[in-house]
Amino acid sequence: MRTHYCGQVTEDHLDTEVELCGWVHRRRDHGGVIFVDLRDREGLVQVVFDPDRAEVFATAERIRSEFVLRIKGCVRRRPEGTENPNLTTGQIEVLGHELDVLNTAKTPPFQLDEESVGEDVRLRYRYMDLRRPEMLERIRTRARVTSRLRSYLDAHGFLDIETPMLTRATPEGARDYLVPSRVHPGAFYALPQSPQLFKQLLMMSGMDRYYQVVRCFRDEDLRADRQPEFTQLDVETSFMDEDGIMALMEGMIRELFASELDVDLPPFPRMSYQEAVDRFGIDRPDLRIPLELVEVSDLMDGVDFKVFAGPAKDPKGRVAALRLPGGGDLTRKEIDDYTGFVGRYGAKGLAYIKVNDPAAGAEGLQSPIVKFLTAEAISGIMERTGAQAGDLIFFGADKAKVVNESLGALRVRLGHDRGLVEGDWRPLWVVDFPMFEYDESDGRLYALHHPFTAPQIDSVEQLRDGDPELLLSRAYDMVLNGTEVGGGSIRIHRPEMQQAVLGLLGIGEEEAREKFGFLLDALEYGAPPHGGLAFGLDRLVMLMTGAGSIRDVMAFPKTQTASCLLTDAPSPVAEQQLRELHIRLRKTAEKEGGSA
Numbered sequence: 001m002r003t004h005y006c007g008q009v010t011e012d013h014l015d016t017e018v019e020l021c022g023w024v025h026r027r028r029d030h031g032g033v034i035f036v037d038l039r040d041r042e043g044l045v046q047v048v049f050d051p052d053r054a055e056v057f058a059t060a061e062r063i064r065s066e067f068v069l070r071i072k073g074c075v076r077r078r079p080e081g082t083e084n085p086n087l088t089t090g091q092i093e094v095l096g097h098e099l100d101v102l103n104t105a106k107t108p109p110f111q112l113d114e115e116s117v118g119e120d121v122r123l124r125y126r127y128m129d130l131r132r133p134e135m136l137e138r139i140r141t142r143a144r145v146t147s148r149l150r151s152y153l154d155a156h157g158f159l160d161i162e163t164p165m166l167t168r169a170t171p172e173g174a175r176d177y178l179v180p181s182r183v184h185p186g187a188f189y190a191l192p193q194s195p196q197l198f199k200q201l202l203m204m205s206g207m208d209r210y211y212q213v214v215r216c217f218r219d220e221d222l223r224a225d226r227q228p229e230f231t232q233l234d235v236e237t238s239f240m241d242e243d244g245i246m247a248l249m250e251g252m253i254r255e256l257f258a259s260e261l262d263v264d265l266p267p268f269p270r271m272s273y274q275e276a277v278d279r280f281g282i283d284r285p286d287l288r289i290p291l292e293l294v295e296v297s298d299l300m301d302g303v304d305f306k307v308f309a310g311p312a313k314d315p316k317g318r319v320a321a322l323r324l325p326g327g328g329d330l331t332r333k334e335i336d337d338y339t340g341f342v343g344r345y346g347a348k349g350l351a352y353i354k355v356n357d358p359a360a361g362a363e364g365l366q367s368p369i370v371k372f373l374t375a376e377a378i379s380g381i382m383e384r385t386g387a388q389a390g391d392l393i394f395f396g397a398d399k400a401k402v403v404n405e406s407l408g409a410l411r412v413r414l415g416h417d418r419g420l421v422e423g424d425w426r427p428l429w430v431v432d433f434p435m436f437e438y439d440e441s442d443g444r445l446y447a448l449h450h451p452f453t454a455p456q457i458d459s460v461e462q463l464r465d466g467d468p469e470l471l472l473s474r475a476y477d478m479v480l481n482g483t484e485v486g487g488g489s490i491r492i493h494r495p496e497m498q499q500a501v502l503g504l505l506g507i508g509e510e511e512a513r514e515k516f517g518f519l520l521d522a523l524e525y526g527a528p529p530h531g532g533l534a535f536g537l538d539r540l541v542m543l544m545t546g547a548g549s550i551r552d553v554m555a556f557p558k559t560q561t562a563s564c565l566l567t568d569a570p571s572p573v574a575e576q577q578l579r580e581l582h583i584r585l586r587k588t589a590e591k592e593g594g595s596a
Helices: 054-062 119-124 133-155 196-204 242-261 273-280 306-313 332-343 358-364 375-385 400-417 460-465 495-504 509-523 537-545 575-580
Strands: 017-029 034-040 043-049 068-077 092-103 178-180 188-190 209-217 229-238 270-272 293-295 317-324 351-355 392-399 427-431 436-439 444-447 475-480 483-490 530-536
Touching (some): 017 043, 054 092, 229 242, 273 427, 293 375, 317 375
Parallel strands (some): 043 092, 270 427
Antiparallel strands (some): 017 068
8 A cells, every 4th residue: 555654755765656654643734735744653754735636635624633544646855944854754745646534533632742641541542652653662662672682592592482371370479360260160370470480391301592582470569660461581591500691691682782772881790689788778779870878887886876776786787878979958858858758668767967077076067866976986987988078978777678778769869869870871790699588577488589599509418507598599680770671590400409499498398299390300300400581571671762661661551550441451251251260259348348
């Protein structure tokens, strides 16, 4: 139906006839001459209709925004002074000779160039939202990114292999989406949270190098960078250690940024998990922000101030300082706002010191807490933070987890509020993660990544005899501008080590057989050393396009309540379908709302 895309008609086509199809982006009537900006996925072109062709002109008078047209016309140069340098087609226009209205359109729910459209409206009319040039370009970028990643892995000997969507429920850190089986009454499939076990089985099958652009599902609370269904680039390889995998994946991301964004990424430094948490409060620090947490617990254990002394003496507590250069100009209201901000992360308050003269001791400081601090503590704080006149120092004092999360978030907030973000891209590898984390609420150990991650030890005896909370894993995360874009590990490939790790997690042999029997069996038939990494494709594209949420790089995302405004999903189903699935809905008690 067409010879060219609208956005691809250029001066090379002058004096030639073209046939175009697209949507009416804008129509303008300039005193007897009608201009139409015709739009398709490749861009805009200006089409001109004049009264000399009466029938065509009469049709052009009736068209409106978002009508679908097919036009035939001759490409000519725009009159001098009317060129549009912002368009690839800005030097030319098409004089319309024929015009077919392929479809009409209702008045759009919003204008495509309107910036203040609420997200609920955009999601309800997603097919309209995707027509906007910025949304279209994000989807196009996503397609190119996926293609480039595939090409890189294909060139490095990886096989693209699909794994099942309907599988067995396994504990991987979030709730499973369950699918009832009609032919197996009372039994359920689970949608995969990741292809973790299957990709390990592929290594045991001798596939050697596998990848997959795969849909994953997690029934968890949502936020800007989470969705109930999301896409991973999943990679696994045999006979390669973490250094080899990290080098290969770093090369892939470098090549992607160079080809897609013309960006030469800076070196990927490596930082241990503990160093990242100590310095930045988080295991995915944004290195563009030159603010760091400073440990001052040892300076506070003897002060007459329980807010500081208590956490300083607690082995699981922490007192940390965060210096804001030039922060002495913050108003009381601004400090109160930051106090409310850290409260979201469990902090009970936000102590601070305004530094007027760091060399004058307590006399040179302005703060309600200074009177509680010793001269030695004040001197130590000034020295460790490197405080200068005009600075402000914030303090966190609580359980280490609360201090890290609150000051870590405050660090990022201050960096953006105060214009301290340096550079465009700062990648990082975070390594040496703890193997386990201890949950005080139930007194159990949990795998920090997943229970198939290999520890940094060689024998089961070392695992059983050592302190599991001090054990490090062979895991690694790729972080970019404070966002984890990929994470992986070397896997356990010996059955006795896998069983021992499951045992430390409170999963006995019988339970392990029930949940992972097929994996444990496979480990006994010559499993090779193997490891891999999974990239969050949505997050990666979000960063590359500058979008504010992964919802803006997904064609049909869910809301933060995991619902689809476009299709009104999830929705009730007919009683007949429930009967076929052997499901009966139970009414909840009235005190719980009285609903099904």
